[in-house]
Amino acid sequence: xxxxxxxxxxxxxxxxxxxxxxxxxxxxxxxxxxxxxxxxTTLFSLILDLIAPxxxxxxxxxxxxxxxxxxxxxxGAFIDESFLIGYLTPEEYFYxxxxxxxxxxxxxxxxxxxxxxxxxxxxxxKRKYIRDLSKGNQKKAGIVGALIGMPQVIILDEPxxxxxxxxxxxxxxxxxxxxxxxxxxFLISSHDLIHTTEVCSRIVVLNxxxxxxxxxxxxxxxxxxxxxxxxxxxxxx
Amino acid sequence: xIKTFLSLEWKAFSRSASFKLNLALKIILGIFAAFYLxxxxxxxxxxxxxxxxxxxxxxxxxxxxxxxxxxxxxxxxYFLQKSPIMYVKPFLTLPVKKGKIVSFFLGKTAxxxxxxxxxxxxxxxxxxxxxxxxxxLQVLSWHVAILSLVFFNNYLNLLIDNLDRVFxxxxxxxxxxxxxxxxxxLDITIYSTPVFQAFYSSPLLGFAMLLLPLLLFRYCFSYFxxxxxxxxxxxxxxxxxxxxxxxxxxxxxxxxxxxxxDIKLIIRNKRSKSTLxxxxxxxxxxxxxxxxxxxxxxxxxxxxxxxxxGGFLFTFGGFVPSWDSAYYPLMMSQNIxxxxxxxxxxxxxxxxxxxxxxxxxxxxxxxWKIYLAIIAAGIYNIGxxxxxxxxxxAYVKTPIDLAAGKKVFGDKKAFNLQTFLIALPKMxxxxxxxxxxxxxxxxxxxxxxxxVLGVLGLAFRNKxxxxxxxxxxxxKYATLAAYKQKN
Numbered sequence: 001x002x003x004x005x006x007x008x009x010x011x012x013x014x015x016x017x018x019x020x021x022x023x024x025x026x027x028x029x030x031x032x033x034x035x036x037x038x039x040x041t042t043l044f045s046l047i048l049d050l051i052a053p054x055x056x057x058x059x060x061x062x063x064x065x066x067x068x069x070x071x072x073x074x075x076g077a078f079i080d081e082s083f084l085i086g087y088l089t090p091e092e093y094f095y096x097x098x099x100x101x102x103x104x105x106x107x108x109x110x111x112x113x114x115x116x117x118x119x120x121x122x123x124x125x126k127r128k129y130i131r132d133l134s135k136g137n138q139k140k141a142g143i144v145g146a147l148i149g150m151p152q153v154i155i156l157d158e159p160x161x162x163x164x165x166x167x168x169x170x171x172x173x174x175x176x177x178x179x180x181x182x183x184x185x186f187l188i189s190s191h192d193l194i195h196t197t198e199v200c201s202r203i204v205v206l207n208x209x210x211x212x213x214x215x216x217x218x219x220x221x222x223x224x225x226x227x228x229x230x231x232x233x234x235x236x237x
Numbered sequence: 238x239i240k241t242f243l244s245l246e247w248k249a250f251s252r253s254a255s256f257k258l259n260l261a262l263k264i265i266l267g268i269f270a271a272f273y274l275x276x277x278x279x280x281x282x283x284x285x286x287x288x289x290x291x292x293x294x295x296x297x298x299x300x301x302x303x304x305x306x307x308x309x310x311x312x313x314x315y316f317l318q319k320s321p322i323m324y325v326k327p328f329l330t331l332p333v334k335k336g337k338i339v340s341f342f343l344g345k346t347a348x349x350x351x352x353x354x355x356x357x358x359x360x361x362x363x364x365x366x367x368x369x370x371x372x373x374l375q376v377l378s379w380h381v382a383i384l385s386l387v388f389f390n391n392y393l394n395l396l397i398d399n400l401d402r403v404f405x406x407x408x409x410x411x412x413x414x415x416x417x418x419x420x421x422x423l424d425i426t427i428y429s430t431p432v433f434q435a436f437y438s439s440p441l442l443g444f445a446m447l448l449l450p451l452l453l454f455r456y457c458f459s460y461f462x463x464x465x466x467x468x469x470x471x472x473x474x475x476x477x478x479x480x481x482x483x484x485x486x487x488x489x490x491x492x493x494x495x496x497x498x499d500i501k502l503i504i505r506n507k508r509s510k511s512t513l514x515x516x517x518x519x520x521x522x523x524x525x526x527x528x529x530x531x532x533x534x535x536x537x538x539x540x541x542x543x544x545x546x547g548g549f550l551f552t553f554g555g556f557v558p559s560w561d562s563a564y565y566p567l568m569m570s571q572n573i574x575x576x577x578x579x580x581x582x583x584x585x586x587x588x589x590x591x592x593x594x595x596x597x598x599x600x601x602x603x604x605w606k607i608y609l610a611i612i613a614a615g616i617y618n619i620g621x622x623x624x625x626x627x628x629x630x631a632y633v634k635t636p637i638d639l640a641a642g643k644k645v646f647g648d649k650k651a652f653n654l655q656t657f658l659i660a661l662p663k664m665x666x667x668x669x670x671x672x673x674x675x676x677x678x679x680x681x682x683x684x685x686x687x688x689v690l691g692v693l694g695l696a697f698r699n700k701x702x703x704x705x706x707x708x709x710x711x712x713k714y715a716t717l718a719a720y721k722q723k724n
Contacts, residue, residue, distance in 0.1 A: 083567040087505040
């Protein structure tokens with residue numbers, strides 16, 4: 001579904017991302033882990049054509065993202081709060097995105113029904129604009145916005161951060177369920193190793209802009225990852 | 238501490254993504270300001286002798302008209318003096334006294350062109366007065382009183398920006414004065430001249446005027462310090478959300494979706510709401526210019542027409558796509574074509590311009606020739622300028638903080654010098670065309686030429702859109718990066 005070739009991003013002579021090649025097949029739940037500054041958001045921004053690569057290319061379903069806009073039809077994303085329209089109510093925001101993806105109001109309402117647990121009664125029909133919601137609730141609205149219309153590719157940057165534990169569990173359930181029933185490709189980044197190993201079938205570790213590990217998730221994955229991220233620290237102790 | 242604040246200010250300015258544009262605008266403004274300062278200086282030195290020659294007593298004559306200057310100064314300040322912006326949130330948890338933050342903020346407003354330019358008139362004028370044998374103490378007290386009025390305006394303007402009730406009171410007072418004066422029911426100079434004269438004749442009163450700005454400063458200080466204390470400065474009070482459906486727009490497909498959003502954008506944010514208000518005020522700009530004998534020529538009529546019909550075009554259109562700056566990454570990754578996005582903005586501008594042309598029909602009372610000029614200008618605005626503002630917008634790249642209206646130290650002005658400077662070049666071309674055709678043939682040919690240009694612009698709409706679209710695409714990454722810098 002997504003294929004990356006020789007992708008390089010350089011800021012002020014520092015290479016922040018360098019990926020010679022990466023293939024993400026259709027329907028895979030792809031997890032991206034790494035420390036701060038490892039290049040996770042940079043990679044997602046490149047896939048969404050929000051920044052320009054210095055060399056190489058990203059193609060989404062065969063479409064090179066910085067040459068044609070056609071990939072936008074089947075891609076949904078939530079990176080940060082700049083994906084929210086603050087002066088709309090959550091409903092209006094969902095309808096807006098729904099209309100752009102060819103869904104009418106009742107389609108959207110039907111789709112939203114499955115998220116009533118996640119919303120916990122704090123999002124819909126609250127007569128509040130998104131800008132007045134709490135950080136966590138804004139995040140919920142943004143994530144659900146990215147799911148509307150079930151695009152074939154869904155990109156979520158740090159979806160678990162800022163959410164309360166209950167919501168984190170619910171969100172994990174939703175992602176797993178959606179990934180299983182439909183042929184949706186999920187791209188998820190996180191600092192949280194446990195969440196990522198639970199949700200994703202494949203995990204890639206980014207370190208200083210380069211892929212250092214690429215593993216299919218199994219029972220040993222979490223241990224392997226924990227060992228990787230605590231390596232230096234354990235030696236010091 | 239002040240040094241730290243100042244260095245932060247400088248960093249905010251020099252490291253901003255729109256630094257080049259800001260710098261260019263500042264240089265242009267600097268040239269304008271220098272020009273005006275020289276003129277004012279010349280007036281300050283010369284006015285004494287000019288009045289003397291006409292056998293008028295210089296000081297009392299100046300005193301007679303001072304009230305107009307003072308009120309006008311306030312109005313000009315309201316439109317042009319930018320209220321300084323400060324991002325206070327990071328300081329609130331640091332060991333900085335709140336009083337320090339507020340006094341720096343208030344002190345900053347004092348360092349402004351609008352507080353300096355009066356000195357260029359009153360300083361030389363006072364010196365000339367003393368040189369001509371007027372008593373030093375009395376001239377000094379008069380001077381101090383005027384200075385006090387200048388700073389009174391400075392802080393009053395700050396309150397007008399921040400407190401709606403002050404704005405309303407000042408507006409009512411000013412408008413009623415203007416009406417009384419216009420219909421000659423009351424001449425305020427009769428009442429004001431003795432007051433200004435008293436600053437000179439009784440020095441005690443003149444020096445006592447110092448209390449005025451000081452008291453206002455104290456009030457501003459306590460007001461801002463107080464708001465800084467409550468949640469309001471940091472977290473605005475919530476209001477129940479209105480929900481409008483605009484279902485009638487749904488039949489226009491994606492275009493309707495965008496229009497719906499744009500209408501909500503305009504009516505739900507303070508900054509954009511005041512833009513709408515300003516564009517209504519533009520409608521009346523013609524009254525100002527067309528009733529004045531100096532502006533009787535047809536070229537001025539066309540100039541007025543461009544302004545009257547272009548209010549929304551210049552104040553809103555000039556800042557597309559900055560209105561969407563807060564969620565530009567969303568717009569860039571959603572299933573949206575540039576063409577659809579631009580078309581919806583274009584329609585919004587065109588509808589507003591058409592509405593302005595219709596609303597401006599009251600100018601018919603001033604003669605159908607004036608309305609003809611307005612129609613020609615309106616067609617030009619729709620056909621050519623509507624495209625040009627969208628084109629120029631790609632390069633503006635100043636993020637608009639829609640929520641700023643709610644912040645105490647935020648930028649609340651919808652109309653500022655930047656808007657004006659960006660709009661000005663768009664007026665020159667039609668005026669030039671008109672001038673040429675008017676000179677070679679006649680007035681009708683001039684208006685016709687301007688209108689035909691507008692129709693041509695409409696005919697080549699698709700071509701224009703393709704060009705604009707390519708520029709937006711080329712600027713996309715730079716724009717995204719610029720909008721990321723919120724403060």
